[in-house]
Amino acid sequence: MQRLIFHLDPISPYAYLAFEALPQALEGCSYWVEYRPVLFAGLLQHHGQKGPAEIAPKRAWTYRDVAWRAHQLGVPLQLPARHPFNPLPLLRLMLACAPAGQGPNRRVCEAVLHHVWRGDGADAEDPQRVAALTDTLAPVRDPAGVEVKAELRALTEAAVAEGVFGVPTVTADGRHFWGVDALPMLAAWLKGDPWFDGPAWDDAAAPRPGVQRA
Template sequence: MKHLRFYFDPISPYAALAFERLPEALAGCSYSVEYRPILFAALLHAVGQKGPAEIEHKRQWTFRQIAWSAHKLGIPMQVPAQHPFNPLPLLRLAWASAPAGGTPNRLTVEKIFRHVWRAQGADAASPERLAALAQELNPPRDPASEEIKENLRDASEQALKLGVFGVPTIEVDGKLFWGLDALEMVAAYLRGDPWFEQGDWEAAARARPGVVRRAMH
């Protein structure tokens, strides 16, 4: 059995779709999953990149593609009233819902994702809705505690050290698979596709020195 780590931030619609799609995509494979909430904004800051929703034409394409992907996969999805929003309360609630030293279970993560992406366009950051979700999850630890904030910081920093640059990312055996469309690759790896063992994985990532972009004046 392979052990997967699913890195996510509930702000990401791709992470929401990958979460919903995961069991079907990996049907018949032998695996376990550890769900690890991390702060997507910390990844963007570390690599000096804007989020998709911060670039207007990219934002438009992203949500068109997401709407199409949800339609194609038969997964109900509604964009929240405000996006991007501050995901910190949800990330901390996810960690607080896990036992000390552990990670949140799939049911907890499902409720958090659906709070954002299956709420008929409601505000994901609404204090009233967040309070209702916290009451439903009834976390054993305080989401506002320094312990929980440290859990989130540590998880985000560890993800960066592994090379995680976006969400969703699935890590298995030290290999990183990024994005909704990587689920097929994960399934192939779990089923023992020889492509991963004959050097193609490493060869595809080999650096090819090229032109260095310079700032325009």
């Protein structure tokens, strides 16, 4: 049984869609999933990038794209009242629902993602809604505590060190599969597609000379 690490941040609609699509996409595969919350903004900052919602034309396309993908998947999706928003309280809540170092289970991740993306367009940061979600999940640790905050920082830094640059990213045996549209590729690897046994994976990513922007 293969261990998969699912890096996610509830701010990302693609993380939500990949979470929903994962069981069907990997049907027939032998695996178990470790869900690992990371701060998407931290990944972007490290790699010197802006988020999709911070670039106006890309923001418009992103929202159309996720609406279409949700339609294709048959998954309910409604944009929250404000996006982007500050996901830190929700990320910390996810971690606080398990003892240190264990990570949230699928039920907790689902509840947080549905809070954002199935919230009938409500504000994901609304204090009353977050308080109600917290009561429902009954965290075993303080989401605002020093321990949980440090754990989120450590997970984000570890993701950066491992080469993760965005969410959702599923890591399997050192290979990173980024995005909801990478799930078929992940399934092929899990099913033993011989393409992954040859040099193609490494050769495709080999450095090549190119123009560098100043």
